[in-house]
Amino acid sequence: MAGSRKVNTMSMATLHRNLVKAAFAALLMLLPARLMAADAAPADKLSDGDKQCLGCHGFEGPKKELPGGKVLSLHVRGDGFAKSVHGAIGCTSCHADVDLKTHSQKPKTIASSREYSVAMTKVCGGCHADALKQNETSVHAMLLASGNPSAPICTDCHGSHAVTPKTAYDTCVGCHLAAMDAHRKWLPNAGLHLEVVSCAACHAPAAQRMVDLRLYDGATKKWVAEKEGKPEFEKTARAADTDGDGLDAMELRKLIGQLNRDEAAQPKNLRGRIELRIGGEAHQLSGKSKAIKDCAICHRQGAEPFQNVAISIFSADGKPLRYKAQKEVLGSVLSVDSLREFYAVGGTRNILLDILLVLAVLAGLTVPIGHQVLKIIVKGELERAARQDKAAKGRDQP
Amino acid sequence: MQRIYVHPFPVRLWHWINAVGFVAMMLTGTQIRYVGIIDLMSFRTAVTVHNWIGFVLIGNYFIWLLFYLFTDKIRVYHPELSPTKHFKASFRQLQYYGYGIFKGSPNPHQVSAYDKFNPMQSMMYQVVMFLLVPLLAVTGVLLWDVQGFYGAVDFFGGIRVVDTVHVLIYIFFAFFIFFHVYMGSLGHTPTAHYKAMFVTGYEEIEEEPGHGGATKR
Numbered sequence: 001m002a003g004s005r006k007v008n009t010m011s012m013a014t015l016h017r018n019l020v021k022a023a024f025a026a027l028l029m030l031l032p033a034r035l036m037a038a039d040a041a042p043a044d045k046l047s048d049g050d051k052q053c054l055g056c057h058g059f060e061g062p063k064k065e066l067p068g069g070k071v072l073s074l075h076v077r078g079d080g081f082a083k084s085v086h087g088a089i090g091c092t093s094c095h096a097d098v099d100l101k102t103h104s105q106k107p108k109t110i111a112s113s114r115e116y117s118v119a120m121t122k123v124c125g126g127c128h129a130d131a132l133k134q135n136e137t138s139v140h141a142m143l144l145a146s147g148n149p150s151a152p153i154c155t156d157c158h159g160s161h162a163v164t165p166k167t168a169y170d171t172c173v174g175c176h177l178a179a180m181d182a183h184r185k186w187l188p189n190a191g192l193h194l195e196v197v198s199c200a201a202c203h204a205p206a207a208q209r210m211v212d213l214r215l216y217d218g219a220t221k222k223w224v225a226e227k228e229g230k231p232e233f234e235k236t237a238r239a240a241d242t243d244g245d246g247l248d249a250m251e252l253r254k255l256i257g258q259l260n261r262d263e264a265a266q267p268k269n270l271r272g273r274i275e276l277r278i279g280g281e282a283h284q285l286s287g288k289s290k291a292i293k294d295c296a297i298c299h300r301q302g303a304e305p306f307q308n309v310a311i312s313i314f315s316a317d318g319k320p321l322r323y324k325a326q327k328e329v330l331g332s333v334l335s336v337d338s339l340r341e342f343y344a345v346g347g348t349r350n351i352l353l354d355i356l357l358v359l360a361v362l363a364g365l366t367v368p369i370g371h372q373v374l375k376i377i378v379k380g381e382l383e384r385a386a387r388q389d390k391a392a393k394g395r396d397q398p
Numbered sequence: 399m400q401r402i403y404v405h406p407f408p409v410r411l412w413h414w415i416n417a418v419g420f421v422a423m424m425l426t427g428t429q430i431r432y433v434g435i436i437d438l439m440s441f442r443t444a445v446t447v448h449n450w451i452g453f454v455l456i457g458n459y460f461i462w463l464l465f466y467l468f469t470d471k472i473r474v475y476h477p478e479l480s481p482t483k484h485f486k487a488s489f490r491q492l493q494y495y496g497y498g499i500f501k502g503s504p505n506p507h508q509v510s511a512y513d514k515f516n517p518m519q520s521m522m523y524q525v526v527m528f529l530l531v532p533l534l535a536v537t538g539v540l541l542w543d544v545q546g547f548y549g550a551v552d553f554f555g556g557i558r559v560v561d562t563v564h565v566l567i568y569i570f571f572a573f574f575i576f577f578h579v580y581m582g583s584l585g586h587t588p589t590a591h592y593k594a595m596f597v598t599g600y601e602e603i604e605e606e607p608g609h610g611g612a613t614k615r
């Protein structure tokens with residue numbers, strides 16, 4: 001990339017010339033193989049128009065100078081874009097204002113990259129009206145409206161050119177690292193909770209929750225994903241669900257057994273997470289005072305999050321694929337092994353143990369009561385025997 | 399009236415703490431497991447208290463363990479190795495509790511400093527102190543930090559196995575507490591054993607010369 005790095009120091013005119021040349025080169029596919037190698041396969045899927053844009057924007061180097069000595073990188077990774085959910089819609093779906101004829105000659109005035117991003121994310125709502133609407137009620141949107149310069153907008157959580165369905169939750173921690181410790185003050189096992197409860201399950205209190213039992217591969221330490229082009233999860237799950245009413249505990253056991261056919265390999269297990277039933281409701285984040293703090297919302301038998309259960313794995317492109325399971329699997333004895341990594345005290349307890357406890361207490365109470373009753377009976381018997389004895393003796397004596 | 403020193407101070411100290419602690423553990427444990435059915439305290443308080451007292455009891459267990467390991471009093475916990483002898487003696491003890499005690503017969507087991515448990519107590523306390531209490535403690539510690547002890551939890555068969563063992567032992571103690579407290583009241587007076595265990599350390603043995611002949615205490 002040495003060549004393109006030099007571009008930095010060139011004047012606008014030479015940059016322009018270089019960019020035109022580069023665009024040409026891209027179109028003619030004459031770019032050095034090394035530059036294109038990473039992009040080659042996925043980028044092939046892009047339209048010619050997109051490739052044209054990437055001819056100038058597809059590699060590091062070009063930057064636009066902004067007021068105050070700041071710069072805006074003009075680099076867009078072609079491979080990341082091609083693999084993203086938006087690969088098919090093309091650059092101009094979002095950049096409709098770009099006119100190639102005037103494009104690089106008539107520089108746009110951009111006050112700051114933040115301002116540009118905020119303005120640009122208006123286009124997202126054009127196609128994602130629901131998300132836009134949900135987001136409008138969030139604490140972040142309010143912060144944005146009140147002028148908070150670091151309040152996140154669509155692209156802060158999802159990215160702009162490499163948007164994937166992969167969970168956007170990873171980004172939360174990036175901005176809220178300090179807040180993670182704040183949870184420790186009131187939440188025992190805070191680390192565990194932050195792993196097994198999605199942020200929005202507590203911070204979007206109005207949303208509906210569910211238990212997502214996701215397949216985890218202990219050997220590779222990764223979530224299991226479908227193999228590219230060979231989807232079989234849904235089929236396998238459907239086959240295990242013989243009566244078609246969601247997996248029950250027995251069927252779930254069978255399914256786990258089937259997924260772990262290869263006995264030599266470290267078994268894959270289901271890990272439970274409390275998530276939202278409708279992912280998009282994660283936008284309805286409210287302020288911390290409204291967040292769920294009441295443990296009983298999850299740690300009570302029959303709690304709301306445990307009413308909906310699904311098992312899931314990731315699709316090849318990172319979307320969660322879910323298959324319904326019956327909520328009873330959470331408290332079943334048969335799940336001792338199939339759900340060996342998920343148990344929330346109180347919330348998912350087994351009824352047989354409850355019966356056993358009642359019997360134990362009853363037995364404990366029976367001991368003193370029974371023994372006292374026995375005492376009365378035995379004493380009564382002994383006294384009667386003594387009376388009879390005495391009477392007999394009395395009769396004997398004249 | 400003969401007085402025998404059967405409960406040395408470390409054992410009594412352990413037992414006071416253990417008795418109070420166990421009751422607290424049973425209450426908080428029940429609250430944790432039955433949120434919404436029982437409302438003694440908040441779930442969060444129950445969890446916090448349960449964890450703290452749990453560690454106190456584990457420390458306390460070592461008072462008991464070290465005392466017995468480093469004194470010859472461990473002999474009270476030596477098992478009877480002959481099964482026939484053990485079962486015969488147990489049967490005699492059962493007969494006593496089911497009949498003899500009401501008649502005023504003497505206890506077939508004679509307490510001494512090195513032999514304070516009757517055969518049934520001996521068996522029960524061995525199981526409780528060397529198996530159930532340690533297992534309860536180990537599973538408790540694992541549940542306290544499932545994430546940190548992930549490897550160990552997995553080794554024992556996962557969080558559900560660990561938790562079920564913890565709960566089964568809790569259920570046993572829900573029975574045992576009633577049983578134990580009641581049996582403690584069956585001394586020669588209802589408070590005799592309590593005084594011995596909680597206050598003096600001395601068991602009072604009534605001498606009944608001529609009664610039963612064979613019982614020389």
Ligand code: HEM
Pocket residue numbers: 405409413416417418420421523526527531571574575578579581582591592595
């Ligand atoms: C549930 C937890 C408890 C356990 C595991 C337990 C265990 C034991 C053990 C092992 C002994 C024999 C002590 C020795 O080694 O010298 C003992 C004696 C005794 N315990 Fe407990 N105990 C518990 C709770 C209680 C409670 C709550 C009380 C009464 C408030 C109590 C009253 C007594 C009495 C009076 C004795 C001495 C008389 C006898 O040996 O029968 N215990 N206990």
